[in-house]
Amino acid sequence: MESFRLTQKEMIRLAEKYPTPFVVISLTQIERNYAILKEHLPRVNVYYAMKANPAPRIVKTLYRLGASFDTASAGEIEFLSRLGIEGARVIYANPVKTPRSIAIANTLGVRKYTYDDMSEIEKLARLAPGADVMVRIRVKNQKALVDLNAKFGAPPEEAIELLKAAKKAGLNPAGICFHVGSQSTAAEAYEEALLLTRKLFNDAEKCGMHLTMLDIGGGFPIPKVGSRDADVAEMMDSIEHQIERLFPDTEIWCEPGRFICGTAVNLVTSVIGTKTRNGKKWYWLDEGLYGTFSGAIYDHWTFDFESFKPGIKEPVTFLGPSCDSIDFVRYDVMMPNLEMGDLVLVPDCGSYTTASATTFNGFPLATQIYFEDEEVAAERRARENISEIFEAARTA
Numbered sequence: 001m002e003s004f005r006l007t008q009k010e011m012i013r014l015a016e017k018y019p020t021p022f023v024v025i026s027l028t029q030i031e032r033n034y035a036i037l038k039e040h041l042p043r044v045n046v047y048y049a050m051k052a053n054p055a056p057r058i059v060k061t062l063y064r065l066g067a068s069f070d071t072a073s074a075g076e077i078e079f080l081s082r083l084g085i086e087g088a089r090v091i092y093a094n095p096v097k098t099p100r101s102i103a104i105a106n107t108l109g110v111r112k113y114t115y116d117d118m119s120e121i122e123k124l125a126r127l128a129p130g131a132d133v134m135v136r137i138r139v140k141n142q143k144a145l146v147d148l149n150a151k152f153g154a155p156p157e158e159a160i161e162l163l164k165a166a167k168k169a170g171l172n173p174a175g176i177c178f179h180v181g182s183q184s185t186a187a188e189a190y191e192e193a194l195l196l197t198r199k200l201f202n203d204a205e206k207c208g209m210h211l212t213m214l215d216i217g218g219g220f221p222i223p224k225v226g227s228r229d230a231d232v233a234e235m236m237d238s239i240e241h242q243i244e245r246l247f248p249d250t251e252i253w254c255e256p257g258r259f260i261c262g263t264a265v266n267l268v269t270s271v272i273g274t275k276t277r278n279g280k281k282w283y284w285l286d287e288g289l290y291g292t293f294s295g296a297i298y299d300h301w302t303f304d305f306e307s308f309k310p311g312i313k314e315p316v317t318f319l320g321p322s323c324d325s326i327d328f329v330r331y332d333v334m335m336p337n338l339e340m341g342d343l344v345l346v347p348d349c350g351s352y353t354t355a356s357a358t359t360f361n362g363f364p365l366a367t368q369i370y371f372e373d374e375e376v377a378a379e380r381r382a383r384e385n386i387s388e389i390f391e392a393a394r395t396a
């Protein structure tokens with residue numbers, strides 16, 4: 001799977017214009033990632049999990065392409081509403097919601113909600129009467145970077161009782177949802193969850209409830225440092241095959257976050273301090289764990305670094321700028337000798353990064369720019385056109 005990546009020249013040109021740290025978002029890559037999903041999961045409607053990266057132009061691009069949105073709070077739903085995105089294109093997929101946020105969602109036209117416990121039913125029935133509700137079930141997956149099933153998901157054996165209770169309360173028991181965990185490298189986890197869900201659909205039918213919706217969550221992976229890349233296209237093809245076999249007539253959704261935005265963003269940061277400690281080089285960057293690298297904590301992510309400098313590489317430590325001793329960004333990164341002011345590029349940092357960044361210690365958030373707005377993008381397009389012309393001439 002191809003990622004968006006700045007060249008050295010592009011990075012330097014942009015750093016002449018913008019002070020570091022800044023992140024460069026490629027909307028073309030967002031479109032490309034969306035197209036991959038649609039190509040390999042044609043039956044599946046995409047609800048973008050905007051928690052991964054709510055940059056307004058990412059959201060608007062996806063809306064234009066036909067995506068809907070998975071939201072976690074009334075704040076996200078209000079944000080979408082301000083962009084002109086209607087509640088009908090939204091699912092409120094946080095299993096435990098505040099009463100106030102359900103009321104706001106209902107006012108803004110949201111009709112689809114998830115839940116995983118009896119305690120949620122009264123709130124939903126009172127504040128979003130008649131809404132479509134889906135039970136989130138707990139599923140197993142050893143091969144996910146982030147386990148979402150420790151906190152969320154009803155035991156599958158409770159699903160039917162939960163659906164029945166929702167029906168009794170005047171809600172529409174519409175379906176089942178699951179999330180196999182984020183950055184999942186196993187298609188089998190989806191396949192097992194689909195088999196389990198098929199059984200629950202059959203059980204519901206026997207109880208007089210015809211379920212019409214299935215939400216297979218997110219979890220699709222992107223390339224990751226130090227791990228063998230999962231063949232995501234192959235993984236999606238096998239999920240699609242199972243869906244066709246098990247759910248020929250059901251409306252299916254997925255809720256991808258990372259897969260849509262993870263590979264579409266590069267961070268450019270500078271070396272602002274150098275030290276030697278225990279014989280090892282330490283490089284202070286102007287971005288740290290409280291900023292774009294917050295994903296190293298919350299998302300368990302290992303970031304990749306590129307300096308473009310020649311020279312012998314050795315293991316170094318990167319640290320962030322805050323006056324806090326937790327702010328070690330990554331240890332043992334193979335790097336050539338760096339100097340004050342050197343630029344460092346961090347690819348594939350579009351998901352769970354800027355979204356969870358803070359201004360702790362008074363450091364501003366990294367500036368967000370869009371690649372397509374920049375001259376370097378026009379130059380890249382021109383270069384690509386020329387090589388296409390040469391290629392066409394060569395093969396003619």
Ligand SMILES: Cc1ncc(COP(=O)(O)O)c(C=O)c1O
Nearest residue numbers: 049182183218219255256257258
């Ligand atoms: C309910 C729900 N849906 C979708 C996602 C997105 O998952 P991913 O980024 O792995 O695709 C998450 C991530 O936390 C989630 O909680």
